[in-house]
Amino acid sequence: MNSRTLLLAAGGALLFFAFITGLVLEFRFVNEYLDRPAFFRVAGIVAGASALVLGGLAAWRFGKGILPSVQLGLATGLVTLLVAPWFLSLSNRLAVPTAAPREVEFVEEQAHYGSRFGESKYFPNEPNQYHLFFFLDNRLYKVISEQPHFPEAEKGEVVTIPLRYGRWGFDWVDW
Numbered sequence: 147m148n149s150r151t152l153l154l155a156a157g158g159a160l161l162f163f164a165f166i167t168g169l170v171l172e173f174r175f176v177n178e179y180l181d182r183p184a185f186f187r188v189a190g191i192v193a194g195a196s197a198l199v200l201g202g203l204a205a206w207r208f209g210k211g212i213l214p215s216v217q218l219g220l221a222t223g224l225v226t227l228l229v230a231p232w233f234l235s236l237s238n239r240l241a242v243p244t245a246a247p248r249e250v251e252f253v254e255e256q257a258h259y260g261s262r263f264g265e266s267k268y269f270p271n272e273p274n275q276y277h278l279f280f281f282l283d284n285r286l287y288k289v290i291s292e293q294p295h296f297p298e299a300e301k302g303e304v305v306t307i308p309l310r311y312g313r314w315g316f317d318w319v320d321w
Contacts, residue, residue: 175239202219
C-alpha cells in the first residue's frame, strides 16, 4: 500500500468514527424534542426524498452499466437515509436564540431504570431516566432526561422550563 491509500483509509475511518460520535451525541437532543413523532415523520420524509434524489443522481451520473448504477444508487440512498435525520436535527438546533423560560402545568415526573442488558442481581437498579410529563398550550408532552428536575412539584402546579424554539419548528427543552 502506498502512503496516499493509507492516508485516505485513515481519513475515511476518522470521518466514520466522527459521524458515529455525532450521531450518538445527537440522540440526547432527540429525546428532548416536544413533538418527537412529528420530528421522526418529517425526518423520514426528508430522508426518503433525499435518498431518492441523491441515489438517482449518483446512479445516473457515475454508474457505468446497469448493475453498478443500481449498486451505487442503493448505497448512496442508504447512506442518505442514515444521515438525513441527523442533519435535520442538527440544523434545527444550531444558531438558534437562547432558551426562553416557559411556564407549564406539571403533571408528573416518573423515575425509570433502563438497561440494554436487563436487571442486575449484583448492583442496585437505580433510576437512570426521568420522564417529565407536562401540559403546554393544552397539550400533554413527555420529555426524557437523565436527572429529576421537579422532585417536590405537585400535579397541577405551574413550573418553569427552559424551552428553545428550533429553526424548523421542532422545539425542545434545554436542560
